[in-house]
Amino acid sequence: MRFGVVVFPGSNCDHDAWYAVSRNLGQPAEFIWHDSTSLGNADAVIVPGGFSYGDYLRCGAIAKFSPVMSAIKKFAQDGGLVLGICNGFQILVESGLLPGALLRNRNLRFVCRPVSLRIETTNTPFTCAATRGQLMNVPVAHGEGCYFADERTLDMLEAEDRVVVRYVDNPNGSLRDIAGICSQNRNVMGMMPHPERASDPLLGSTDGRVILESMVRSMVTTHA
Amino acid sequence: MSDLAPSELAKVRAILGREPNQTETGIFTVMWSEHCSYKSSRLHLKKLPTRSERVLVGPGENAGIIDIGQGYAIAFKIESHNHPSFIEPFQGAATGVGGILRDIFTMGARPVAVLDAIRFGPLDDPQHGDRNRRILQGVVEGISHYGNCFGVPTIGGECVFEPCYNRNPLVNVFALGVFKHDEIFFGRATGIGNPVIYVGAKTGRDGIHGASMASAEFTEESKQKRPNVQVGDPFMEKLLLEACIEAMHTGAVVGIQDMGAAGLTCSTCEMGSRAETGVEIDLARVPQRESGMTPYEIMLSESQERMLLVAEKGREQEVFAVFRKWGLDAVTIGEVTGDGKLRVKNHGVVVAEIPNRELADEAPLYDRPHGVAPHRDAPMEAPPIPRSRDLNADLLALLASGDLCSKRWIWQQYDQSVRTNTLQGPGGDAAIVRIKETGTSIAMSVDGNGRYCSLSPREGARLLVAECCRNLSTVGALPVAATNNLNFGNPERPEIMAQLVEAIEGISEACKHFETPITGGNVSLYNETLGEAIWPTPVMGIVGLLKTAAPVTIPFKETGRAVLLLGGMGTTEATRFGGTQYAKAVLDKMWGLPPALDMDYEKRVHTAIREVVAQGLAESTHDVGDGGLAVALAECCAEGTGASISLVTELRPEFALFHEAPSRILLSTASPEAVEKIARDNNIECLRLGVTMKERLQISNSSTTTASPWIDCRVEVLREVWENALESLLNPVPV
Numbered sequence: 001m002r003f004g005v006v007v008f009p010g011s012n013c014d015h016d017a018w019y020a021v022s023r024n025l026g027q028p029a030e031f032i033w034h035d036s037t038s039l040g041n042a043d044a045v046i047v048p049g050g051f052s053y054g055d056y057l058r059c060g061a062i063a064k065f066s067p068v069m070s071a072i073k074k075f076a077q078d079g080g081l082v083l084g085i086c087n088g089f090q091i092l093v094e095s096g097l098l099p100g101a102l103l104r105n106r107n108l109r110f111v112c113r114p115v116s117l118r119i120e121t122t123n124t125p126f127t128c129a130a131t132r133g134q135l136m137n138v139p140v141a142h143g144e145g146c147y148f149a150d151e152r153t154l155d156m157l158e159a160e161d162r163v164v165v166r167y168v169d170n171p172n173g174s175l176r177d178i179a180g181i182c183s184q185n186r187n188v189m190g191m192m193p194h195p196e197r198a199s200d201p202l203l204g205s206t207d208g209r210v211i212l213e214s215m216v217r218s219m220v221t222t223h224a
Numbered sequence: 225m226s227d228l229a230p231s232e233l234a235k236v237r238a239i240l241g242r243e244p245n246q247t248e249t250g251i252f253t254v255m256w257s258e259h260c261s262y263k264s265s266r267l268h269l270k271k272l273p274t275r276s277e278r279v280l281v282g283p284g285e286n287a288g289i290i291d292i293g294q295g296y297a298i299a300f301k302i303e304s305h306n307h308p309s310f311i312e313p314f315q316g317a318a319t320g321v322g323g324i325l326r327d328i329f330t331m332g333a334r335p336v337a338v339l340d341a342i343r344f345g346p347l348d349d350p351q352h353g354d355r356n357r358r359i360l361q362g363v364v365e366g367i368s369h370y371g372n373c374f375g376v377p378t379i380g381g382e383c384v385f386e387p388c389y390n391r392n393p394l395v396n397v398f399a400l401g402v403f404k405h406d407e408i409f410f411g412r413a414t415g416i417g418n419p420v421i422y423v424g425a426k427t428g429r430d431g432i433h434g435a436s437m438a439s440a441e442f443t444e445e446s447k448q449k450r451p452n453v454q455v456g457d458p459f460m461e462k463l464l465l466e467a468c469i470e471a472m473h474t475g476a477v478v479g480i481q482d483m484g485a486a487g488l489t490c491s492t493c494e495m496g497s498r499a500e501t502g503v504e505i506d507l508a509r510v511p512q513r514e515s516g517m518t519p520y521e522i523m524l525s526e527s528q529e530r531m532l533l534v535a536e537k538g539r540e541q542e543v544f545a546v547f548r549k550w551g552l553d554a555v556t557i558g559e560v561t562g563d564g565k566l567r568v569k570n571h572g573v574v575v576a577e578i579p580n581r582e583l584a585d586e587a588p589l590y591d592r593p594h595g596v597a598p599h600r601d602a603p604m605e606a607p608p609i610p611r612s613r614d615l616n617a618d619l620l621a622l623l624a625s626g627d628l629c630s631k632r633w634i635w636q637q638y639d640q641s642v643r644t645n646t647l648q649g650p651g652g653d654a655a656i657v658r659i660k661e662t663g664t665s666i667a668m669s670v671d672g673n674g675r676y677c678s679l680s681p682r683e684g685a686r687l688l689v690a691e692c693c694r695n696l697s698t699v700g701a702l703p704v705a706a707t708n709n710l711n712f713g714n715p716e717r718p719e720i721m722a723q724l725v726e727a728i729e730g731i732s733e734a735c736k737h738f739e740t741p742i743t744g745g746n747v748s749l750y751n752e753t754l755g756e757a758i759w760p761t762p763v764m765g766i767v768g769l770l771k772t773a774a775p776v777t778i779p780f781k782e783t784g785r786a787v788l789l790l791g792g793m794g795t796t797e798a799t800r801f802g803g804t805q806y807a808k809a810v811l812d813k814m815w816g817l818p819p820a821l822d823m824d825y826e827k828r829v830h831t832a833i834r835e836v837v838a839q840g841l842a843e844s845t846h847d848v849g850d851g852g853l854a855v856a857l858a859e860c861c862a863e864g865t866g867a868s869i870s871l872v873t874e875l876r877p878e879f880a881l882f883h884e885a886p887s888r889i890l891l892s893t894a895s896p897e898a899v900e901k902i903a904r905d906n907n908i909e910c911l912r913l914g915v916t917m918k919e920r921l922q923i924s925n926s927s928t929t930t931a932s933p934w935i936d937c938r939v940e941v942l943r944e945v946w947e948n949a950l951e952s953l954l955n956p957v958p959v
Contacts, residue, residue, distance in 0.1 A: 009551060010459050012375025016644045019660070049642075051373040054459025110368050110637045141372070141639045197641045202658065202774060 001219045003029040004042030006072070006088075008063050013049035013085065013196065020196035021046070025212055034066045043219050044081035045072055047088030049141070049194060059102060059144050060090035069095055081125055081215055082188045086142055089180070089190030098183055098190045099157070100149035105142070106173025112141040114205065116168035117179055117193060121161045124182045125218035126189045126211050136207035138193040140171055145192040147174035147181075157181055165191055228253055232588050239582045247520045247568065247576045252583065254486040254524055255493065258749050261587030264715035265747045268728045272742040273735050278704055279743055286327040286411060286481065287401075288743020290705045292769055294662045297408065299333040300400035302341075302670065302709045302765040304748040308453045309395040313362025317342075317395050318370040318456040322528055324399040325374060326482035329465050330531065332409040332472055333401025336645060337657050338371050340381040340397045341670045341709070341763045345390030347626055347953040352390045357954055359393050366456075367397070368637040373458035374465070377646050378638035380655035381670055385626040388674065391753035396709040396746075398670050398765040402659055409472055411481030413495035413503050413534045413560045418478055420492070420503055420558040421540065423547055424464045424530040427488070428513035430454045431526025441714060441752040460529040460552075467550040468531060474546065476539035483530040489523045491532040493566045497584035504567040505558030507575070519568060519575040534560060592721040598681050598760070599719035602814045606798035609811065612878050615934045618810050619854050620945050622882070625809040628851045629949035648775040653698040653847045658772045667701035667768040672711075673850075674759035676818035679803050681723045681760045683818050685730030690826050690886050691849060692766035693738045697830035698847045698889055699775060700837030701768030706735055708745040708764050713757025715749050723760035724749075731762060737823045738830075740766055776837050778846040779863035780916045785843060786896035787867050787916060789853070790836070791829040792909030794819075794885025795875070805851045806882035819885045825908065826887045832906040833889050839902075841895050848888035854881035854923060854935060856890050858946065861921050861939040867892075869914040869923040877934050881923065892916055 003021045007014045022029040053062035076082050084092035092098045119127050119134045154176055157163050165180040180191030195208030236244050236252050274282040281289035287301040305320025328335045345356040371378045431454035471477055481491045496503040507522045535543045547554035568576040612618050622628050635650035648656035654667040669692040677684030693703040713720040751758040802816030836842050848856040873880045893899050903910030924933035
């Protein structure tokens with residue numbers, strides 16, 4: 001299964017995602033430059049963390065206009081798997097691939113620490129290898145990770161079983177403790193915590209691997 | 225603004241054989257400022273050891289480089305941004321991070337770790353508390369903003385509070401990068417006829433004369449210097465990093481240097497001087513952010529995120545293509561010449577012409593008078609030290625003090641785990657990053673102690689080096705090289721100059737002893753406001769090497785494990801107790817001398833603990849440092865496992881629990897005999913203090929008849945006090 005990792009000017013978790021997929025999981029992975037209009041032969045795309053275009057104007061607001069995002073939108077419409085991590089989640093929200101918005105953390109400070117997450121549904125290609133209610137210890141590192149949407153949207157997300165991961169100890173004030181959600185078709189997911197930073201036994205936690213492993217498993221199933 | 229001294233102006237006239245014009249005077253003023261020329265310290269810096277088998281590049285380049293084996297090397301350095309951080313904390317600290325990162329990647333290394341040593345006035349100072357809190361918050365936010373966006377983990381450091389930093393905070397930032405031997409680049413303008421290329425951000429009027437501002441004392445007018453502080457753009461820096469490294473890989477780059485202090489002036493003449501060539505540029509071609517800038521302003525601007533590089537003639541397009549890809553300006557502004565001169569033109573008209581070597585390397589050298597005793601405020605003689613009425617309360621007071629409390633509030637604002645290499649982040653004895661390509665790791669420790677150094681600059685400096693090396697050894701790393709940041713007052717005062725000389729000699733003695741040559745660093749003088757100097761505050765950054773493995777951390781893990789004190793109880797006397805945190809936080813006094821250090825013994829302790837760690841014998845290790853044994857034990861309880869400790873000592877309880885003698889490391893182990901054997905083999909003491917247990921920390925002295933323990937406290941209480949103290953200090957309840 002071939003992963004594509006998007007690189008925007010200012011991406012800084014691109015290499016980490018690449019390393020987790022290719023070295024920790026042993027899956028082929030390639031970088032995709034932001035002005036590319038094609039995703040090559042990627043079977044799944046990771047939009048990594050960082051500060052794309054310096055996060056000027058608003059996190060993800062400039063990245064959504066880059067050529068690669070048109071390709072990603074089309075890829076997503078065709079059912080391709082897209083995982084947005086941290087800044088990647090912000091970009092997917094700005095691009096309209098996921099609902100809601102990510103606001104400044106409630107205490108207005110950047111926060112980097114391991115948080116405890118609960119997997120709320122296994123009915124997604126990103127969590128199919130997990131069990132419902134499974135707890136994960138995964139780091140967050142963001143200044144604008146407070147998930148916000150209007151009540152109706154939040155109710156809809158819950159009704160459609162689209163809240164994929166929730167904080168056990170909410171670090172940023174996200175409404176309803178939401179840490180990650182998926183699209184209606186369930187093939188696009190965004191999350192603020194960094195599963196790629198919890199994929200190597202040396203770094204203290206491998207709890208994040210289940211997200212990437214789920215993607216591999218679901219792609220094998222689809223392609224079989 | 226401090227201009228050239230009359231003797232310096234005479235020297236300029238002699239070099240040029242004529243009167244300098246205004247632009248030339250400006251160029252000489254910044255290049256011969258204390259900040260750029262080290263004119264007061266250079267004579268004494270020569271005393272530092274700078275060589276070992278591992279040192280590939282020593283002082284004089286943008287950063288020192290050492291070999292770490294398997295064809296890999298690391299570049300590292302520490303630098304200060306003290307003056308700008310007082311005037312504008314956020315941008316001052318942010319651009320401090322930016323500057324040191326450029327020093328690393330201009331050598332070709334990708335930065336993989338940042339540590340910061342920051343010092344402020346007390347947060348609860350009745351007069352300055354408000355401002356101190358604001359400066360701390362601004363500095364932390366600035367470091368966080370720049371490092372996080374750039375994508376380098378900030379993984380350690382220290383934060384200390386003393387009244388002497390009320391009007392003169394210290395912001396020292398250490399950075400380290402990794403690369404291969406064949407990827408090393410130098411700031412040298414070689415190859416006559418090669419194009420000189422300007423890359424990165426456009427030049428504006430910001431930061432003009434920053435270097436000379438950093439070389440003057442603060443006065444009431446300093447606030448007006450806010451425009452002298454540069455503004456940082458970490459996103460631009462990230463692009464510059466990627467573009468520079470990619471351009472270096474094309475093979476078309478001959479030499480490269482960042483435009484830091486003194487901007488275009490410094491980069492042109494230093495690159496020429498190192499290569500013994502001339503450099504000719506035309507300012508009309510320099511990308512400019514503002515219109516109507518004079519040659520003087522362009523040459524002296526300290527706009528951030530700019531680099532100067534020299535490419536191989538005919539291969540410019542390869543370089544331009546890389547910078548175009550990253551959306552950055554890259555413009556040929558001149559060429560390398562054979563006449564050894566820095567020739568600056570503006571629209572073809574020569575506006576400055578100065579010999580490079582004389583400008584860059586022949587700055588005045590001062591042997592400032594220092595034949596007096598170093599300045600000190602504290603008395604030598606110990607006051608009567610009262611019997612403590614409540615040792616538990618003393619311990620809690622220490623854990624809640626600004627210097628000793630957990631700095632979690634600070635480091636949670638730093639991205640510590642980006643790049644997925646952080647094996648040990650903030651809060652450990654030393655920070656550790658792994659190198660993915662080699663299976664080895666780098667440990668880093670930065671440490672300063674103005675309190676010790678103000679009591680004895682020489683002894684304090686030696687203690688710092690020992691402490692850093694002990695920190696590294698405690699996590700199993702072999703200390704191999706060092707960088708230093710010398711923060712002092714006005715060197716024109718002999719009693720301050722004496723502090724500087726004593727400290728440098730102390731560092732030199734210790735670095736020789738512990739085999740950690742100094743590969744570079746920074747000197748920050750004139751840290752005085754309204755005539756009041758900071759304490760002598762040398763800060764060391766030392767790096768060590770170890771095999772990649774899960775780190776041994778501070779907290780006790782399992783219950784029922786033996787708690788050992790490698791190195792023994794150490795000892796103290798009243799005079800040597802006056803620099804301790806107990807004297808500061810509990811007695812509110814200061815006197816005497818710092819703790820005594822036996823460097824031979826210290827080194828044997830390092831060897832022993834490295835062997836203990838290498839053999840996997842320790843479940844936890846922790847250096848006994850500021851606050852002494854009781855504070856170190858309390859820190860070991862941070863994850864909920866406590867200990868029952870029984871000391872055998874003739875020392876009075878305040879001394880036994882809180883003295884700060886060096887050469888001591890706490891550890892917990894399931895194999896105490898094996899550890900004791902290693903201690904015997906290395907001819908050092910090793911005491912069995914007790915065992916780990918659930919929930920409580922109890923410390924008693926079995927050589928007295930009193931039944932009640934000295935310390936008896938729930939670990940939950942210790943932890944709560946220790947973890948929340950900083951936040952309480954930052955958010956005082958209004959009265």
